[in-house]
Amino acid sequence: MADDAGRSPQVAVAQAAPPRNDDQNRVTVQENEVEGEFAIRAVNLQKRFKDTVAVRDVSFSVPAGSIVALLGPNGAGKTTTVNMLCTLLRPDGGSATVNGHDVVRDAAAVRRSIMLTGQFAALDESLTGRENLVLFGRLLGLSKGAAKKRADELLDIFSLTDAANKRVGQYSGGMRRRIDIACGLVTSPKVVFLDEPTTGLDPRSRQEVWTLVDRLRDEGVTILLTTQYLEEADVLSDRIVVIDKGQVIAEGTADELKEATGAAYCEVVPVDHGDLGRLVEVLSDLIPGGVAHVADHTVAVPAPRGAETLLEVIRRTADAGIKLSDIAMRRPSLDEAFLALTDPDRDVR
Ligand SMILES: Nc1ncnc2c1ncn2[C@@H]1O[C@H](COP(=O)(O)OP(=O)(O)OP(=O)(O)O)[C@@H](O)[C@H]1O
Numbered sequence: 497m498a499d500d501a502g503r504s505p506q507v508a509v510a511q512a513a514p515p516r517n518d519d520q521n522r523v524t525v526q527e528n529e530v531e532g533e534f535a536i537r538a539v540n541l542q543k544r545f546k547d548t549v550a551v552r553d554v555s556f557s558v559p560a561g562s563i564v565a566l567l568g569p570n571g572a573g574k575t576t577t578v579n580m581l582c583t584l585l586r587p588d589g590g591s592a593t594v595n596g597h598d599v600v601r602d603a604a605a606v607r608r609s610i611m612l613t614g615q616f617a618a619l620d621e622s623l624t625g626r627e628n629l630v631l632f633g634r635l636l637g638l639s640k641g642a643a644k645k646r647a648d649e650l651l652d653i654f655s656l657t658d659a660a661n662k663r664v665g666q667y668s669g670g671m672r673r674r675i676d677i678a679c680g681l682v683t684s685p686k687v688v689f690l691d692e693p694t695t696g697l698d699p700r701s702r703q704e705v706w707t708l709v710d711r712l713r714d715e716g717v718t719i720l721l722t723t724q725y726l727e728e729a730d731v732l733s734d735r736i737v738v739i740d741k742g743q744v745i746a747e748g749t750a751d752e753l754k755e756a757t758g759a760a761y762c763e764v765v766p767v768d769h770g771d772l773g774r775l776v777e778v779l780s781d782l783i784p785g786g787v788a789h790v791a792d793h794t795v796a797v798p799a800p801r802g803a804e805t806l807l808e809v810i811r812r813t814a815d816a817g818i819k820l821s822d823i824a825m826r827r828p829s830l831d832e833a834f835l836a837l838t839d840p841d842r843d844v845r
Pocket residue numbers: 545548549550551568569570571572573574575576577724
């Protein structure tokens with residue numbers, strides 16, 4: 497089933513590979529890498545489709561137990577990046593490890609340790625939610641009893657117990673997405689890839705998926721999600737990797753991205769609008785060129801030094817006896833930051 501945007505949401509789930517007896521040393525090194533630092537590492541990944549460079553150069557790391565959002569506009573290369581990490585696509589260049597396994601050299605090991613769900617084709621529409629979960633469990637080698645137990649746990653976690661015996665073909669979009677993700681969690685994966693988990697969902701269903709991601713976070717699951725929604729990246733992730741035209745163009749927390757892309761302002765509003773002129777005067781040397789931006793009886797003072805500038809403004813206005821009705825720091829919103837970063841006129845070469 498396609499979502500509103502006409503695409504099938506993709507959800508890929510990877511789990512830690514079980515230790516292998518035939519190559520104990522290698523497994524030890526890999527486990528150290530996973531436990532020590534990163535559950536996902538991408539270094540200079542590249543992928544081209546004929547004339548299209550889908551991924552030009554993407555590097556980032558996801559610390560174990562954290563949530564990273566790949567944020568970017570349509571065609572940025574998010575899905576291609578995720579698919580390389582899941583070994584669905586072979587990179588043309590660069591390297592990556594998931595749970596310590598190299599996605600090219602150890603593709604088989606990665607594949608053995610990765611479970612893919614979410615393309616909806618994987619779910620049997622004629623089966624109920626519970627039957628699908630049990631089927632997944634059985635396919636993954638769980639005993640009948642264990643598969644049923646896990647199915648009931650997941651139905652509970654995903655608030656699908658009431659719909660457990662309904663055929664998946666009759667599920668709403670949000671329920672569908674949840675059962676889809678649930679099927680990927682049958683064997684408690686350590687790493688989960690969620691490619692646009694909420695695209696096409698209504699606000700309530702989106703909230704449900706967010707709650708679910710929060711739960712996974714609480715369980716210590718590492719999550720790489722892709723999204724076009726800034727709000728989603730802001731709310732869900734610990735760090736955001738902004739991708740545009742196949743390249744990482746910025747990386748950091750939502751706050752860091754806001755700071756990196758736009759200057760902060762201190763907005764000052766006098767109680768008495770008649771004081772505006774005097775206010776500009778006492779602050780003039782803080783304003784480049786001395787030309788104040790005044791709108792709605794508010795004077796905007798660039799605040800490159802953040803709170804320090806704010807304090808300076810308060811001190812000066814107090815000294816001048818100008819009463820203020822409001823003073824606030826204003827930083828660019830994440831939307832503004834994103835638009836600035838992904839400006840089509842921006843030269844990325
Ligand atoms: N199989 C393919 N064959 C040819 N071109 C492809 C293929 N897959 C992706 N592309 C192209 O590679 C670029 C990156 O696509 P990708 O799907 O990775 O972007 P995305 O960031 O996931 O976008 P969206 O937000 O729309 O899902 C796009 O220009 C896309 O048209």
